[in-house]
Amino acid sequence: MVVIIDNASFDKRPIGVFDSGLxxxxxxxxxxKALPCEQVVYFGDTGRxxxxxxxxxxxxxxxxxDIRFISSFDIKLLLLACNTATSIALDRLKDSFGFPVIGVVxxxxxxxxxxxxxxxxxxxxxxxxxxxxxxxxxxNALNPAIEIYEQACPLLVPLVENGRYKVDDEIVRLILxxxxxxxxxxxxxxxxxGCTHYPLLSEAVQxxxxxxxxxxxxxKEAVSSIHGMITPNEYxxxxxxxxxxxxxxxxFEALAETLLGETIYGSVEKVxxxxx
Amino acid sequence: MVVIIDNASFDKRPIGVFDSGLxxxxxxxxxxKALPCEQVVYFGDTGRxxxxxxxxxxxxxxxxxDIRFISSFDIKLLLLACNTATSIALDRLKDSFGFPVIGVVxxxxxxxxxxxxxxxxxxxxxxxxxxxxxxxxxxNALNPAIEIYEQACPLLVPLVENGRYKVDDEIVRLILxxxxxxxxxxxxxxxxxGCTHYPLLSEAVQxxxxxxxxxxxxxKEAVSSIHGMITPNEYxxxxxxxxxxxxxxxxFEALAETLLGETIYGSVEKVxxxxx
Numbered sequence: 001m002v003v004i005i006d007n008a009s010f011d012k013r014p015i016g017v018f019d020s021g022l023x024x025x026x027x028x029x030x031x032x033k034a035l036p037c038e039q040v041v042y043f044g045d046t047g048r049x050x051x052x053x054x055x056x057x058x059x060x061x062x063x064x065x066d067i068r069f070i071s072s073f074d075i076k077l078l079l080l081a082c083n084t085a086t087s088i089a090l091d092r093l094k095d096s097f098g099f100p101v102i103g104v105v106x107x108x109x110x111x112x113x114x115x116x117x118x119x120x121x122x123x124x125x126x127x128x129x130x131x132x133x134x135x136x137x138x139x140n141a142l143n144p145a146i147e148i149y150e151q152a153c154p155l156l157v158p159l160v161e162n163g164r165y166k167v168d169d170e171i172v173r174l175i176l177x178x179x180x181x182x183x184x185x186x187x188x189x190x191x192x193x194g195c196t197h198y199p200l201l202s203e204a205v206q207x208x209x210x211x212x213x214x215x216x217x218x219x220k221e222a223v224s225s226i227h228g229m230i231t232p233n234e235y236x237x238x239x240x241x242x243x244x245x246x247x248x249x250x251x252f253e254a255l256a257e258t259l260l261g262e263t264i265y266g267s268v269e270k271v272x273x274x275x276x
Numbered sequence: 277m278v279v280i281i282d283n284a285s286f287d288k289r290p291i292g293v294f295d296s297g298l299x300x301x302x303x304x305x306x307x308x309k310a311l312p313c314e315q316v317v318y319f320g321d322t323g324r325x326x327x328x329x330x331x332x333x334x335x336x337x338x339x340x341x342d343i344r345f346i347s348s349f350d351i352k353l354l355l356l357a358c359n360t361a362t363s364i365a366l367d368r369l370k371d372s373f374g375f376p377v378i379g380v381v382x383x384x385x386x387x388x389x390x391x392x393x394x395x396x397x398x399x400x401x402x403x404x405x406x407x408x409x410x411x412x413x414x415x416n417a418l419n420p421a422i423e424i425y426e427q428a429c430p431l432l433v434p435l436v437e438n439g440r441y442k443v444d445d446e447i448v449r450l451i452l453x454x455x456x457x458x459x460x461x462x463x464x465x466x467x468x469x470g471c472t473h474y475p476l477l478s479e480a481v482q483x484x485x486x487x488x489x490x491x492x493x494x495x496k497e498a499v500s501s502i503h504g505m506i507t508p509n510e511y512x513x514x515x516x517x518x519x520x521x522x523x524x525x526x527x528f529e530a531l532a533e534t535l536l537g538e539t540i541y542g543s544v545e546k547v548x549x550x551x552x
Contacts, residue, residue: 158434178447248332274550
């Protein structure tokens with residue numbers, strides 16, 4: 001039997017991935033697992049992270065610049081791997097480009113509704129994500145009977161960005177206890193990790209809430225939806241992935257490999273984002 | 277006796293005060309106390325705070341933009357009320373303008389050398405300040421016999437910016453214990469609070485290190501040196517002070533009055549800092 005491969009049926013264009021900083025690398029890790037043939041252009045706005053404590057107007061301004069930059073590449077899809085950017089800016093943006101733009105709130109909400117048996121769901125996120133009510137709107141639209149609890153966790157991103165997320169870290173344990181203890185006795189069986197930094201804290205969160213609670217990884221859920229939205233690539237050479245950051249390359253590389261869980265093979269370059 | 281006041285002998289131009297965010301307000305509080313007749317133009321780069329975890333190249337770029345903005349006012353002196361900006365950028369900047377630019381490292385170092393009896397001094401600062409060795413250089417220049425210890429405290433600025441600095445806050449207590457415990461038994465009697473956010477933590481730091489240790493407030497020391505460097509103003513109406521921020525005015529006002537310790541009387545406006 002002769003197999004004829006039609007090269008024209010592949011789409012070699014990369015997937016764009018954006019985050020305010022390093023958190024989106026947890027979503028990139030999911031792309032490497034679920035879509036190993038796809039090439040990636042990643043932009044992390046490390047010179048202006050964090051977004052989650054800033055105002056809506058500033059987040060919108062920054063995300064507009066970020067997308068102007070990343071859309072200068074010929075990408076086939078853009079993943080906004082940042083819950084703050086998704087919550088504040090996605091609705092204003094998603095129909096403005098010649099490629100699909102997907103966020104991380106919608107699929108995480110669907111996964112939570114599917115996972116909960118008690119009907120009580122807790123959303124953890126940055127101050128901006130919680131203020132936006134993006135998860136409440138989406139969860140209510142999917143199932144108005146869901147009991148939704150929310151907690152803004154402004155100290156978690158600085159912890160993770162400083163490499164503090166291990167399960168045996170006493171500061172991490174106490175901060176999580178402070179954020180999570182108010183929800184004891186609420187019959188919550190599903191927790192949405194509504195920030196792409198938080199999957200690094202999965203083990204510590206799980207220990208705090210107990211093993212019977214399902215944790216939803218917003219980046220992982222978004223990536224699982226990409227499969228049906230794109231024409232796949234034939235093969236990706238990871239060395240051709242391109243990483244861009246707005247602070248120094250050196251600072252990025254140090255923590256990025258920890259968050260990504262493997263070596264960065266592609267190029268890493270600095271970009272002057274306020275020119276966009 | 278007739279007293280003749282010569283108006284021409286006053287200098288009504290304001291003092292410029294810059295910080296990466298809100299920390300500089302602790303220095304402004306000292307200006308209100310020590311120089312009540314001076315008017316102030318304050319710029320806080322709240323859209324890009326924190327500086328202390330970013331690279332030198334990014335801090336220098338940001339500080340250049342910040343000073344281009346604040347020097348668009350007719351100021352008589354600029355106080356860089358930010359240890360990170362002072363440590364990374366002051367030497368490159370101080371002779372570039374038609375007004376004196378003073379930082380917060382020099383006077384804090386002098387105060388520490390004058391205060392210590394044991395000759396052992398601990399410097400607390402952001403990662404960028406500690407990496408720069410600015411305090412080591414200055415303290416050594418003043419007295420090479422001083423034993424200098426340093427500790428980078430990257431979690432303190434996020435704590436303060438989130439309103440977490442009270443002495444009875446368990447998270448604050450534990451994080452300070454982690455940063456300060458390694459220096460027990462080193463005969464340290466003087467601690468430099470080498471970040472203008474840290475005076476908010478004075479009470480908590482004092483409880484951790486004990487009452488016999490002298491805490492040096494870098495903003496306060498810098499302000500005490502301004503007196504001899506300027507021609508004073510006749511009288512300042514606080515309602516004519518001008519505050520500028522790079523994120524939303526609303527977010528600034530909420531925390532600023534706490535840090536300043538009094539009502540903000542002047543105008544607060546947003547500025548698009550990446551145009552500078």
